[in-house]
Amino acid sequence: MNYTLHQLHIFVKISQTQSITRAAQELHLTQPAISIQLKNFQDQFDIPLTEVISRRLYLTDFGWEIAQVAKMIINEAQALNHKTLAYKGLLYGKLKISVVSTGKYVMPYFLSGFMAQHEGIELIMDVTNRQKVVDNLTSNEVDFSLVSILPHQFNLNYLELMPNKLYLVGNERNKTGQKTNDPGLLKKLPLIYRESGSGTRSMMEKFIADNQLVVQKRLELTSNEAVKQAVMAGLGYSIMPLIGLKNELLNNDLTIIPLTGLPLKTPWMLIWHKEKQLSPIAQAYLTYIQENKSTIIQQHFAWYNRF
Structure with a gap:
């Protein structure tokens, strides 16, 4: 054979x-x-x-x-x-990380340097919805998870990586004609939502509720990328994380519509169970992030402060 x-x-x-x-x-x-x-x-x-x-x-x-x-x-x-x-005294084995869908624009940059240093490590990264991230934590299937809203049902440790900022965005060609930054503008706009359970959706809904608005819901889509494409096509407007909009904003395919109270801000956080016994690989990765976080942000996310 x-x-x-x-x-x-x-x-x-x-x-x-x-x-x-x-x-x-x-x-x-x-x-x-x-x-x-x-x-x-x-x-x-x-x-x-x-x-x-x-x-x-x-x-x-x-x-x-x-x-x-x-x-x-x-x-x-x-x-x-x-x-x-x-x-040879090198680390080997698996590093398992679960990432909420929008986190795919963040997590790779906080992994690439560490993976380059340790060729014996196999990375398993599940990019999924928030509920699946919570399920992965519940079943102890991962070393770390990346979220922007803490799941309160767990006793967690967390390390903040960088801010998550959400703005109202629209197609550059669809002008709102706004004269003020009043959040009441949302009542006049067809809005595009993420699916139920999405962290982005929960923040958007809280902003609308805090401002006591009744709005038009035109579409509900199951990924940040799908929402972005729908907004670019002129189907509506949405409150979206800045992290996934770099190219579209720089190319003028999308525009930020200023509203009082925006951007919404939460931190991107690396989280893990307080009771979890971190493997040598997981502990090495945590140390790497603590020592290199500022450098990574400066190298890869300097554009973030332009908006």
Whole structure:
């Protein structure tokens, strides 16, 4: 037999997802690439590893046994790498972080330098909605989470990274004709909301409630990127985090509409359970952030104070 670790990794992912499409998505490969590797792997066995029933892919009993062995081989191969790095006195293992969706504009810059220093560390970063971030904390699946609003149901430690500022934005071509900065302007504008449970939405709704406004809700969308594209297309206005609007503001695709009380401000925070025993990797990362936070902000977010 002449199988490769790459083929083993693909077959294990297929066993976990029961789908070539989903395996391709999770491995960031094309479906044809997955199918070819599966065929090449199957060609090394006389007994079928998979079968298709009603257009769905299933592993045979033999396939499940091979998948279990494949996991063991992959784990042993990783152990070899870890032992080599440990012998050289380097950190190795996984750093797991859960990030609210807008945090994807923040977190990579607070990770890149640390990852460059420690080649033996594997980063697992889940960019998801706020509820999933809370669920990850509940089930102790991550070392840290990045949020802009603290979940109050936990006893947490936190480290503030940088401000999160939210402004009212609109399409540059759709002028509001405003003569004052009165928040009452929102009553006249079609507004675009994030989905329920979003931290951005909760801050927007609080601002509207604090100003005792009755507003028009035109759209509800499930990602910051979708809201941004809708605003750019002229479908409405929204209160959005500045962090994801750099290029659109500099290119005049979007404009900030000044209102009294804006921007709304909360800090981006790295959070973790007070009772969690941090791994050597997690502790090293926390130390790195504490020592380099100011430099990272200066290098990558100097533009932030222009607005």
